Amino acid sequence: MSRVTFDSLRWRDPPARATVTVDGGPPRVRLQMTTPREVAAMCVGRPVEELPRILSILSPAHHLCAAKALDRLFGIDPPPAAKNTREALRLALVFRHHLRKFHFLASSVESPFAEFWPEGARRGPHGLRPLLEDVMRHVSLAQEAAAILGGRADHPVTAVAGGVTRALKQEHHVRLAEIAVACRTFAERLGAYLRDRIFSLGEILGDVREIDAGPVSSLALAPDADSVVLRDGRGAEVERFASAALFDKVGLAQESWSHVPFAVLEAKGSQGQGAAPAEGLFFVGPLARLNGGEPLATPLAESERKRLVEALGPFPRFEVVAGYWALLIELLSAAEGLVALCEVEKLTGPALRTIPKAPGREGHAAIESPQGLIYQHFRADERGVVEEVRVLDTATANNALFGIVAQRAVETSLAREQGWDETKKRMELALLAY
Amino acid sequence: MSEFEPKIVAFLCNWCTYVAADAAGVSRFVQKPNVRVIRVNCSGMVDPSYIVKAFVSGADGVLVGGCWPGDCHYVAGNIKAMRRAPLLKKLLRELGVEELRFRLKWIAASEPSQFAKTVNEMTEEIRKLGPFKRKKKSAKRSAA
Amino acid sequence: MNRGDRQKKKLAVYTATGCRACEQGILDLNYEVNELGRFADPVFWPYVLGTPWEALPGDVDVALFAGAIRTAADREAALSLREKSQLLVAVGACAAFGGLPGLANLADSAAPAEAAPTMDAPDDGKPAVPALEPEAMCLSQVVPVDYFVPGCPPTQNLLWAAVLALVCRGESPSRLSYAAARLPEPIAEAIASGVLPPRGTIFAGEKAVCGSCSRVKEEKKFGTCKRPYEAYQETGRCLLEQGLVCQGVATQEGCGGLCTGVGVPCRGCFGKAPAIFDPGAKMVAAISSTFDSAKAEEIAGLVDGFVDLAGTLYRYSVPAQCSLLAAPAATPDQGCDRCRG
Numbered sequence: 001m002s003r004v005t006f007d008s009l010r011w012r013d014p015p016a017r018a019t020v021t022v023d024g025g026p027p028r029v030r031l032q033m034t035t036p037r038e039v040a041a042m043c044v045g046r047p048v049e050e051l052p053r054i055l056s057i058l059s060p061a062h063h064l065c066a067a068k069a070l071d072r073l074f075g076i077d078p079p080p081a082a083k084n085t086r087e088a089l090r091l092a093l094v095f096r097h098h099l100r101k102f103h104f105l106a107s108s109v110e111s112p113f114a115e116f117w118p119e120g121a122r123r124g125p126h127g128l129r130p131l132l133e134d135v136m137r138h139v140s141l142a143q144e145a146a147a148i149l150g151g152r153a154d155h156p157v158t159a160v161a162g163g164v165t166r167a168l169k170q171e172h173h174v175r176l177a178e179i180a181v182a183c184r185t186f187a188e189r190l191g192a193y194l195r196d197r198i199f200s201l202g203e204i205l206g207d208v209r210e211i212d213a214g215p216v217s218s219l220a221l222a223p224d225a226d227s228v229v230l231r232d233g234r235g236a237e238v239e240r241f242a243s244a245a246l247f248d249k250v251g252l253a254q255e256s257w258s259h260v261p262f263a264v265l266e267a268k269g270s271q272g273q274g275a276a277p278a279e280g281l282f283f284v285g286p287l288a289r290l291n292g293g294e295p296l297a298t299p300l301a302e303s304e305r306k307r308l309v310e311a312l313g314p315f316p317r318f319e320v321v322a323g324y325w326a327l328l329i330e331l332l333s334a335a336e337g338l339v340a341l342c343e344v345e346k347l348t349g350p351a352l353r354t355i356p357k358a359p360g361r362e363g364h365a366a367i368e369s370p371q372g373l374i375y376q377h378f379r380a381d382e383r384g385v386v387e388e389v390r391v392l393d394t395a396t397a398n399n400a401l402f403g404i405v406a407q408r409a410v411e412t413s414l415a416r417e418q419g420w421d422e423t424k425k426r427m428e429l430a431l432l433a434y
Numbered sequence: 435m436s437e438f439e440p441k442i443v444a445f446l447c448n449w450c451t452y453v454a455a456d457a458a459g460v461s462r463f464v465q466k467p468n469v470r471v472i473r474v475n476c477s478g479m480v481d482p483s484y485i486v487k488a489f490v491s492g493a494d495g496v497l498v499g500g501c502w503p504g505d506c507h508y509v510a511g512n513i514k515a516m517r518r519a520p521l522l523k524k525l526l527r528e529l530g531v532e533e534l535r536f537r538l539k540w541i542a543a544s545e546p547s548q549f550a551k552t553v554n555e556m557t558e559e560i561r562k563l564g565p566f567k568r569k570k571k572s573a574k575r576s577a578a
Numbered sequence: 579m580n581r582g583d584r585q586k587k588k589l590a591v592y593t594a595t596g597c598r599a600c601e602q603g604i605l606d607l608n609y610e611v612n613e614l615g616r617f618a619d620p621v622f623w624p625y626v627l628g629t630p631w632e633a634l635p636g637d638v639d640v641a642l643f644a645g646a647i648r649t650a651a652d653r654e655a656a657l658s659l660r661e662k663s664q665l666l667v668a669v670g671a672c673a674a675f676g677g678l679p680g681l682a683n684l685a686d687s688a689a690p691a692e693a694a695p696t697m698d699a700p701d702d703g704k705p706a707v708p709a710l711e712p713e714a715m716c717l718s719q720v721v722p723v724d725y726f727v728p729g730c731p732p733t734q735n736l737l738w739a740a741v742l743a744l745v746c747r748g749e750s751p752s753r754l755s756y757a758a759a760r761l762p763e764p765i766a767e768a769i770a771s772g773v774l775p776p777r778g779t780i781f782a783g784e785k786a787v788c789g790s791c792s793r794v795k796e797e798k799k800f801g802t803c804k805r806p807y808e809a810y811q812e813t814g815r816c817l818l819e820q821g822l823v824c825q826g827v828a829t830q831e832g833c834g835g836l837c838t839g840v841g842v843p844c845r846g847c848f849g850k851a852p853a854i855f856d857p858g859a860k861m862v863a864a865i866s867s868t869f870d871s872a873k874a875e876e877i878a879g880l881v882d883g884f885v886d887l888a889g890t891l892y893r894y895s896v897p898a899q900c901s902l903l904a905a906p907a908a909t910p911d912q913g914c915d916r917c918r919g
Contacts, residue, residue, distance in 0.1 A: 003705070005705070006630075007624075007630055007631055008624030008628050008629055008630050008631065009624075009628065010624070010625065010626065010627065010628040011625065011626075012625075013597070013598040014597075015593065015624075015625075019705040021705075030704070030705060032705060032707055033707075034649070034651060034707060034708055035594070035595040035596075035645075035648065035649060035652075035708075036595065036648060036649070036710060038648075038679065038682050040685075041681065041682035041685040042678055042679070042681040042682060042685075044685065044686075045684065045685070045686075045886055045889055046681075046886055046889050046890075047805060047885050047886055047890070049805060049806050049807045050806075050845075050889075050890070050893075053842075053845065054678060054681075054893075057596070057597050057678045057679075058597075059597075070807075074807065100602070104626075107626070111615075111627070112605070112608060112615075112626065113608065113613070113614050113615035113618075113619075113620055133609065136606070136608075136609035136610075137609065139606075139609075140606065140609065140610055143606075151836060151837060151839075151840040151842070152731075152836065154597075154599035154602070154603075154731050155599060155730055155731060155847075157837050157840060157842045158840050158841070158842065160806065160807065160842065161806075161807040162807065165812045165840055165841030165842050166812070166840040166841055167812070167813065255704075256704060256707065257704045257705050257706065257707050258707055259649075259707055259708075352812075353812075355807070355808065355809045356807055359807070383885055384805065384807075384885070385885050385886060424628065425628075428628065481859070481863055482859035482860070482862040482863050483854075483855040483856055483859040483860060483863070485859070486855070486856045486858070486859040486901060486902060487855055487856070487901075489902060490856075490901045490902065503872065510872070513872045514866075514867070516872070516874065516877065517866040517867070517869045517871075517877055518862060518863060518866040520877055520878055520881040521862045521865060521866050521881050521884065521887075522859070522862045522866075524881055524884065524887055525858055525859075525862055525887045525888065525891070526902070528886075528887055528888040529858075529888055529900065529902040529903060530902070530903075531902060567904075568902060568903060568904035569902075569903055569904060570683075570712070570713060570903070570904050
């Protein structure tokens with residue numbers, strides 16, 4: 001039996017490593033999440049209103065999800081300006097997250113730290129240096145927007161029970177509107193480049209673009225923002241349920257070789273993670289959100305979605321290039337959403353926070369984070385101290401999918417008789433798409 | 435095998451409790467020898483950090499002695515001590531320091547017997563609790 | 579290619595247990611401030627470059643280490659990077675004091691393990707996952723640490739100050755204004771002159787967050803104890819004076835009063851302010867000084883309204899700065915106790 005470990009996979013959050021075991025037959029790949037998330041240990045015993053700030057360690061979107069769950073726990077409805085502010089923050093985070101992935105994709109062939117000299121500058125074979133800078137400039141803009149709306153982009157603070165705490169000033173409104181338009185323009189420009197150089201020609205992705213993770217069921221938030229839709233591997237809706245029932249439908253299976261559990265559909269049970277898609281598995285994320293094949297509300301995103309369908313075929317799709325394309329579609333829809341929301345009337349109001357009377361005992365919420373659907377459920381005692389907290393984060397929800405992708409990356413690499421270095425790169429590029 | 439002898443640090447205010455302690459000694463009240471006295475001008479100058487530091491430095495118990503409310507030489511210094519004590523006790527409890535290890539007591543200069551009584555009671559209470567050891571992890575979450 | 583004879587510093591960047599915000603902040607410096615590649619050669623950066631452990635060279639100049647020490651792998655990483663680096667910098671609240679993962683040390687030790695029981699037998703040819711250490715620790719509780727950049731996450735200007743002082747050593751052409759961060763003199767001098775600041779320096783301000791906070795402080799007292807979901811003025815008046823628990827008074831400045839500036843109380847992510855022995859004790863003094871009562875029962879009623887003092891007052895610093903919880907057995911760091919009591 002021989003074993004190879006890729007101990008430092010690029011771009012993984014939380015950190016992960018892959019072990020490939022070859023024991024005579026086909027390789028067995030395990031993607032291990034190497035750090036624990038310990039949500040209960042951090043949260044139980046804390047005042048419930050602190051959860052938005054604590055859970056932001058999982059990802060910034062968890063801050064928003066916790067605030068929404070607190071609205072429910074306190075039985076209050078935030079004022080419209082607060083809801084818009086939170087949604088604008090969510091869109092800024094989506095934009096930033098997806099754009100960072102494109103930075104990672106582009107920097108996979110050209111080091112982001114290559115020193116710039118005009119004569120003999122290391123521009124690489126693809127001229128990606130200006131693209132990298134352009135991409136990161138807009139990551140920075142999206143981050144600035146998130147900081148205006150959330151106090152900070154990472155570990156935001158302004159979303160609280162009943163609304164938000166920050167009233168925006170005139171200069172913030174002006175800046176947000178500027179940033180939204182700049183991001184939308186950039187997303188179109190980036191789209192042209194991606195379609196021309198990456199999705200079609202596959203210069204960076206090569207044949208990694210064809211690695212296919214499916215068919216797998218998809219889980220996504222319904223447009224009413226409180227129901228969850230489950231679709232099967234053919235994209236057909238199998239079930240629609242209230243988010244409150246999520247942990248009835250989704251169970252967590254713990255394996256000894258990963259600190260993050262695997263989410264499975266209770267109805268189907270877990271058949272373990274393997275090369276063949278198991279019926280009990282599902283995934284979340286941009287592709288999962290698009291796999292219903294429904295048209296999108298904003299024009300640029302919808303045109304892009306149609307271009308994807310024209311180039312690759314109808315939804316549902318599961319291959320790597322579709323994953324990257326889905327990121328682009330969502331970049332456009334997030335930017336368009338931001339342009340629509342970042343208007344003074346939408347983000348201001350007489351009140352930004354509804355004050356509750358007293359804490360209730362239970363709250364839950366689901367939102368679409370950049371990486372996929374997330375869900376939180378907590379119970380508090382009569383003093384508003386957390387007694388129980390359960391979170392479905394995307395690391396858990398997509399743990400199985402990542403395993404499948406890693407497995408297929410290794411299989412296709414070995415089939416092409418590539419070395420382990422190449423195999424690692426393929427795996428990283430493939431995983432990044434989801 | 436010797437019995438556990440608690441180390442109690444006592445912050446005594448100069449104008450009341452210290453005088454009482456002095457008088458208790460002069461009057462030959464029988465007192466346990468477990469108290470180390472630190473004379474302060476007022477119970478209100480005992481910052482919670484001193485109390486925490488005492489425990490961290492090896493004390494098994496801490497006593498803060500002050501004048502009765504209304505009798506403070508600096509008018510309301512002892513009220514400051516009174517305001518701090520319950521909140522500090524709550525924090526100490528959450529971190530595994532038992533209730534009886536920290537005491538704020540009003541003792542007038544004319545009450546040396548009270549001082550002796552307090553010293554003796556505290557010594558025995560803490561003897562029963564055993565030496566103070568810092569917990570590795572907090573034993574109890576905030577219950578109240 | 580080198581610029582003249584100046585050698586580029588070998589840089590290592592790593593996160594143990596936490597999140598990726600610190601590393602993304604360091605990456606952002608490359609684009610938002612100045613190209614790291616001009617003066618640093620990132621020789622080990624798993625998150626961005628995929629460098630495997632066996633490629634870690636033995637002569638790293640500066641290692642930027644984020645994340646708390648929670649697993650055996652985190653500990654090994656700390657030991658390895660300490661051994662191979664001239665300067666080891668704890669970046670972010672997790673590495674500096676334990677951070678949010680440190681809250682695990684307050685969890686009920688009798689509680690069941692975080693995860694459900696595993697489905698499989700651990701030793702049938704499956705790879706092992708790094709074992710959990712008995713408690714969460716900060717970096718300096720495992721290896722000696724040279725410098726600290728606190729914050730959750732650290733602010734860009736302080737991260738850049740650290741890179742300027744420790745990596746560029748006075749040779750970067752780009753400067754940021756530090757008026758907002760109120761940097762102490764030793765750091766400012768180090769940035770200008772290229773001389774390293776004293777070992778153990780924390781890249782943060784000199785005083786407490788109140789120094790940077792723009793809220794209005796008055797003298798009046800309140801007879802209330804408020805939870806943040808209750809009504810209060812999000813702008814204007816000092817939050818502590820309004821009856822909220824705001825830890826700015828016990829927290830080192832450097833963030834510019836970020837949280838209080840947007841209407842939420844400070845939770846201490848920069849660690850305790852200099853000259854404070856224990857931040858929890860300091861907060862007890864500060865909070866109780868706002869109680870507007872001289873009656874024991876009223877005070878008792880006020881105190882009753884506070885919940886989870888330990889988890890709030892040591893939110894980011896349980897492992898390093900909660901003096902009433904025992905430090906881990908082996909603390910090899912002799913020279914660097916500015917971050918601890």
